[in-house]
Structures are given as structure tokens and as C-alpha cells.
Amino acid sequence: MPMGHTATAQAGSGGLTATEHRLANGLRVVLSEDHLTPVAAVCLWYDVGSRHEVKGRTGLAHLFEHLMFQGSGQVKGNGHFELVQGAGGSLNGTTSFERTNYFETMPTHQVELALWLEADRMGSLLEALDEESMENQRDVVKNERRQRYDNVPYGTAFEKLTALSYPEGHPYHHTPIGSMADLDAATLEDARAFFRTYYAPNNAVLSVVGDIDPEQTLAWIEKYFGSIPSHDGKQPPRDGTLPGIIGEQLREVVHEEVPARALMAAYRLPHDGTRACDAADLALTVLGGGESSRLHNRLVRRDRTAVAAGFGLLRLAGAPSLGWLDVKTSGGVEVETIEAAVDEELARFASEGPTPEEMERAQAQLEREWLDRLGTVAGRADELCRYAVLFGDPQLALSAVSRVLDVTAEEVRAAAEAALRPDNRAVLVYEPIEPADEAAEGEEGTDAHEGADK
Missing domain, CATH: 3.30.830.10 (Metalloenzyme, LuxS/M16 peptidase-like)
Known part of the structure; x- marks a missing residue:
């Protein structure tokens, strides 16, 4: 696939620069060279968080953060963790109101592996997503909720204050962890539709920072991500604007x-x-x-x-x-x-x-x-x-x-x-x-x- 329009811009602060590129399928790429240490970070942000969820299906964005580590087309089971850690790297993912991100920090000579892994799950996660992995991670997330939020001192605070601060029906009224009832209600087809809509290259930004050769890195990105089709079914998030003052305590x-x-x-x-x-x-x-x-x-x-x-x-x-x-x-x-x-x-x-x-x-x-x-x-x-x-x-x-x-x-x-x-x-x-x-x-x-x- 040809690169398509490639926009490149540079800006600096304290000697730091970044260049921008865009693949033909819409994936935005940001590269920043830094040869201070022989490591590089690969970071992928998907423009989806709990604000994109609908009533009755809260927690899907966070559930998906877990499902993304359950294998993809060419990576079975826990392979993503095993391959990255076996190569001397570290990795994780997090979910917020406004985005879901995935990231690896790798030795310089293993950057290609991280890019291949991220592309494989962006392009082929649905090949590995089945009822077994769905049930497994649904239980993991529910247990996370119990252990870290429901059953710890002050664990209710963030959820309660968010619900008070943003009125019922507001996209930020609920938090990313989701409710037990909604986690139970989510179906495999809900998850598949969510992935098809939001885990598309034109809904993501990929940055690679560190001890890299930008030309080689861009070639790898084109090789692994370039053939993943874009998806145009995403609806914009619901309007989150509110008056500047609540108006009452x-x-x-x-x-x-x-x-x-x-x-x-x-x-x-x-x-x-x-x-x-x-x-x-x-x-x-x-x-x-x-x-x-x-x-x-x-x-x-x-x-x-x-x-x-x-x-x-x-x-x-x-x-x-x-x-x-x-x-x-x-x-x-x-x-x-x-x-x-x-x-x-x-x-x-x-x-x-x-x-x-x-x-x-x-x-x-x-x-x-x-x-x-x-x-x-x-x-x-x-x-x-x-x-x-x-x-x-x-x-x-x-x-x-x-x-x-x-x-x-x-x-x-x-x-x-x-x-x-x-x-x-x-x-x-x-x-x-x-x-x-x-x-x-x-x-x-x-x-x-x-x-x-x-």
C-alpha cells in the first residue's frame, strides 16, 4: 500500500523534536528521535474511552483493554506479554474517560517486535476473540473492581463524586471501570462491534520515541499497519459541555x-x-x-x-x-x-x-x-x-x-x-x-x- 499523504512537521522544546506522518488508512504516526539510551517506547492511543459508551453497556472500553492482551491472529493466549518481556521490554495498557492506550518500552533492537505485536492485535484481534476469553476477562475486571474499589477504604469516592459532578445521562457521569450489571450484560457481539468501530487505524495515533532510525521505523510501520483497513462507523462522542458553575452545592x-x-x-x-x-x-x-x-x-x-x-x-x-x-x-x-x-x-x-x-x-x-x-x-x-x-x-x-x-x-x-x-x-x-x-x-x-x- 502506498504511504498516501505524509505530513511532516517539526517543533522543538529543550532540544526535543517530533515528526508527523499519516498512512493511507488514516493512522497518524509521531516519531521523536533520542539516542541518549539504547531504548525506545512504542505508544498507541485509540480515541475511545468511557465517554463513548452508552447506557447499559458501561465498562466496555476498560474490558477491551484487558481483551487486547488475550491473543490475536498470530499471537496466542498470553503471548503479547511473553514476547515483550522475553525481549527485555515492559508493557501495559490503561483506560480513561477519553482514550485507551497501549505501550511498550523496548531495547532498541526489539522495536520492530513491538510494532508487529500492536499491528497484529489491531488487525486481527477478532480472530482470537471468543466466548472463553470474553468470560475470562469479564471475571478479571469484576474481580479488579471488587479488590481495588468496592472493598477498600474510600474506594467509592471517585465514582460517587463523578456521578454527582456530571448529571445523569452525561457522557462522564460513569467511570471507566463500569458497573457489575453492565459487565454481566455485555455480549460477545457487543465486544466485536465495539472493536470494529473503535480499533481502526483512522481512530488511533501511534508514537515511537527513543533510539530509533526514523526512516526504518516508518518503513516497519507501513509494512505492519499499512494493510489494516480503516473503519468509518464511529459516531462522535456525546457533547460533554456544561455550564461553568454547578450552581449549587x-x-x-x-x-x-x-x-x-x-x-x-x-x-x-x-x-x-x-x-x-x-x-x-x-x-x-x-x-x-x-x-x-x-x-x-x-x-x-x-x-x-x-x-x-x-x-x-x-x-x-x-x-x-x-x-x-x-x-x-x-x-x-x-x-x-x-x-x-x-x-x-x-x-x-x-x-x-x-x-x-x-x-x-x-x-x-x-x-x-x-x-x-x-x-x-x-x-x-x-x-x-x-x-x-x-x-x-x-x-x-x-x-x-x-x-x-x-x-x-x-x-x-x-x-x-x-x-x-x-x-x-x-x-x-x-x-x-x-x-x-x-x-x-x-x-x-x-x-x-x-x-x-x-
Whole structure:
């Protein structure tokens, strides 16, 4: 198959560059050369996550992440893991609201193997997908839900706050782990239709980063992926836009067997990819990003009413992002005491904004996190895919930090004033109970890693 239109662009940040190409079947390819160490990362993002699912069939995107490791046309059973690990590589996959990704980090001379493996399952997974593998992985995912979410302290939090923050029927109302009932209801034909629709080359971005020969790598990609047919049946995800402010405080109290009282809250914040989102990120970093933050200093160090206090950002492109507040109380401290102190600190920050020192420290912290992500071949491959899938331009990954450093202190203050207010949050309060008093019915948890990944 001919290469078709090949678009190549270059941009740099800190000496990093990336070139872009497109195969005739629609597969987008991003390559970034880096000969510092003799390894390379292969990363494949499919533009499908839990936001693409429909009512009654939640959890299919995450179930598919598992099914993709169950063999394909030329790779039987657990062969994908065995071949990669046998070649000295590492691998995994994750699912979020907005995408599913698969990735390998390989010794340089084994990059071709990783590309062949990814192409084999993209092109021929349906040859290996049968009732046995479907039942096997359905049980694995259900067990994952029990062990990591339903039956652990605070395991309900992410799912409950998401359901509160996004109204019923919204594409982000449910989390990627899915419900037990929907996992049970999914049929083999549901899975096959899902794969045909979303696991197509024109719905994916492939990045290869590290000690590579770009020309040779592109030739391998054309050889293995070029003959996979495209698929045009995908519907766009449902609209996830919402008003900038929730308009009221939503609240739920959970009585569970947990170590301590906890106050958690989700604030509705601007979409990822906007300057306002970067400003909000800086605000949350000053307020709750580590042990030098305002909330840690106030609640843990000064008042000693909490043992931990954090405030972080879940960036989302297709819906408002979420500011995630998480405070674990100390001893018998009432949640009301914590909440009053939090509101006092947020109001002060919305009025005064960050000090020059806080602004400098927050920008340095976000810059360091960005450098850490781009500093490894796997991290850079993932970031290039992220910006290509969610924002249409992988080059934005290489310049992201400059946009954060360009935000002013006044913009950070204004972001806090606009959003960090009581009528713009969903609140979850955990009240401990003794094991003997626990209700018989279990609460459904969620995959916080999957939901908040990246």
C-alpha cells in the first residue's frame, strides 16, 4: 500500500523534536528521535474511552483493554506479554474517560517486535476473540473492581463524586471501570462491534520515541499497519459541555468502615487545553500541591485537624475538568471544622491571589512535572499521543510548559474566584462505622487510576 499523504512537521522544546506522518488508512504516526539510551517506547492511543459508551453497556472500553492482551491472529493466549518481556521490554495498557492506550518500552533492537505485536492485535484481534476469553476477562475486571474499589477504604469516592459532578445521562457521569450489571450484560457481539468501530487505524495515533532510525521505523510501520483497513462507523462522542458553575452545592454522606473521617470535593473547572485550565492548575498547586501548600500548612501543620490535605486537577478535554480536594481528618475532628477552614483559605486566595514566591514555586513544580514526563521515552511517547488525540496537534506536548509559565498571578487569582466556591462543588463526607454495624449491601467503587489516568 502506498504511504498516501505524509505530513511532516517539526517543533522543538529543550532540544526535543517530533515528526508527523499519516498512512493511507488514516493512522497518524509521531516519531521523536533520542539516542541518549539504547531504548525506545512504542505508544498507541485509540480515541475511545468511557465517554463513548452508552447506557447499559458501561465498562466496555476498560474490558477491551484487558481483551487486547488475550491473543490475536498470530499471537496466542498470553503471548503479547511473553514476547515483550522475553525481549527485555515492559508493557501495559490503561483506560480513561477519553482514550485507551497501549505501550511498550523496548531495547532498541526489539522495536520492530513491538510494532508487529500492536499491528497484529489491531488487525486481527477478532480472530482470537471468543466466548472463553470474553468470560475470562469479564471475571478479571469484576474481580479488579471488587479488590481495588468496592472493598477498600474510600474506594467509592471517585465514582460517587463523578456521578454527582456530571448529571445523569452525561457522557462522564460513569467511570471507566463500569458497573457489575453492565459487565454481566455485555455480549460477545457487543465486544466485536465495539472493536470494529473503535480499533481502526483512522481512530488511533501511534508514537515511537527513543533510539530509533526514523526512516526504518516508518518503513516497519507501513509494512505492519499499512494493510489494516480503516473503519468509518464511529459516531462522535456525546457533547460533554456544561455550564461553568454547578450552581449549587451537591452533597452526599457515606457511612463506611474507613480509618478516619474524610472530606472530599470536586469543583467544576475549565476544559483541558485552555489557558484558564492552566491558571486553575496553578491555583490548585498553590492551595494543595504538596507539603508547602496553603491547605497542608493550615490543616496539617498549624491546626493539626488533618493528617493529609491535597488539591489536584483532573484535566479533561471533552467535559469540564475537576478540581479534586481530599482531606483526611485527625482523631475525632468533625468534618464541619475542616470545611470551614478550607472555605476560609479558598476565599482568602480568591481575594488576594498567590504571593510572588507561591507563584514561582507552583510554576516550577508544574515545570518539573512536565520535564519528568518528557524526560523518559515512555512519558514523551504518551504526551505526544495525548496532544494528537485530544487536541489534534502532538507538537503542543513540546511547548506545554511555556503556556503554564506565561500565566499571570492575576489570572490564577481570577480562576480561583470564578470556580473555587461552595456553589460549584460536589461534596463527599465519609463517616466511619464499626465493622459490626456495616450495612449488608456493598457500595460500588471505581477505578481511580483508570478514571484519572493522565
